[in-house]
């Protein structure tokens with residue numbers, strides 16, 4: 001009885017009525033006619049004539065519609081999913097015929113891994129620069145308007161290209177442009193973000209789950225409406241001279257919480273500051289091309305004093321070789337931030353796990369990622385070396 005009433009309620013809902021009119025009603029009509037014929041047609045009912053109240057009348061018909069609806073829903077879902085897959089795969093525009101989509105990303109990642117080492121650059125790796133490129137491309141996101149973020153690789157365009165915060169990143173963009181010439185089928189933003197994931201894993205860090213799906217504009221051009229929609233104003237990235245309140249303003253705008261902010265900041269284990277770019281000088285750790293929890297250890301274990309120099313205020317260790325920005329020290333001055341610094345300094349595995357999650361979130365801000373396209377990870381989490389399988393899928 002309950003099922004009967006419930007079934008009728010579903011059948012009579014406005015959405016299903018529309019659906020019925022389109023799909024199930026004609027089938028039921030056909031089925032009724034066919035059945036009536038079979039039964040030899042009863043005398044007072046012409047089988048070719050519909051009853052005056054329409055052909056939805058009997059309880060039997062209602063059940064038939066319900067059964068047909070239940071049968072058709074999975075089919076509808078399947079068709080929808082397939083269409084989405086075609087859309088995603090169509091985005092891999094110039095995909096060489098012999099390669100499957102996933103092989104394309106895999107080959108692009110291998111190409112990126114191949115250009116990371118560069119003796120002429122800083123400490124011998126372009127890895128830290130690629131990480132900073134992807135972070136600055138993504139870190140312009142504003143969750144209030146759902147604008148900004150890595151879509152469209154907008155850092156190629158004014159005013160973002162000349163944001164002082166992005167000084168030096170033109171080198172990363174140039175190097176990746178070379179890779180893009182070989183892999184024009186993926187969007188530049190997909191390439192930049194994939195490069196950061198590959199770099200982190202190659203430098204001994206965690207495997208980052210990466211999905212394609214970032215938008216592309218035609219070649220290196222952008223229409224004025226695209227520009228209005230996608231290119232963010234300057235000033236959205238954090239300022240190294242400021243403290244905890246500013247850091248929270250910037251990262252909360254993107255949708256991060258304190259624990260995620262601290263995890264992300266752990267990337268300062270990598271790379272260094274350049275006087276000609278930010279005005280600051282020196283690396284944060286002694287192994288700036290190795291991804292580790294060393295940044296947190298340095299923050300807690302080293303005595304940081306104000307550097308006596310002509311440049312902007314920064315802090316140095318007793319040797320004067322390592323540095324911290326005022327914004328870095330905010331992570332141990334603010335008790336809520338410090339809680340996580342302590343945790344990550346003691347547990348590198350936890351840091352890797354939390355960083356991988358937060359970094360994936362960062363790279364996907366504002367992006368309609370192609371969940372139906374093959375998601376890929378570079379590496380399987382074992383340390384870099386000749387025997388490490390370079391690819392895993394989940």
Ligand code: HEM
Pocket residue numbers: 128129131132135168238239240241247264265267268270271272273274275277278279280325327328
């Ligand atoms: C509190 C927030 C942050 C501030 C104020 C900040 C500031 C800076 C500054 C001033 C530099 C030096 C740039 C140069 O002179 O070349 C730098 C470099 C770098 N930052 Fe950050 N950053 C922040 C957060 C992050 C995050 C979230 C990541 C990544 C997840 C990151 C990754 C890097 C890397 C890898 C470098 C080294 C780049 C290189 O060696 O060329 N930073 N950051």
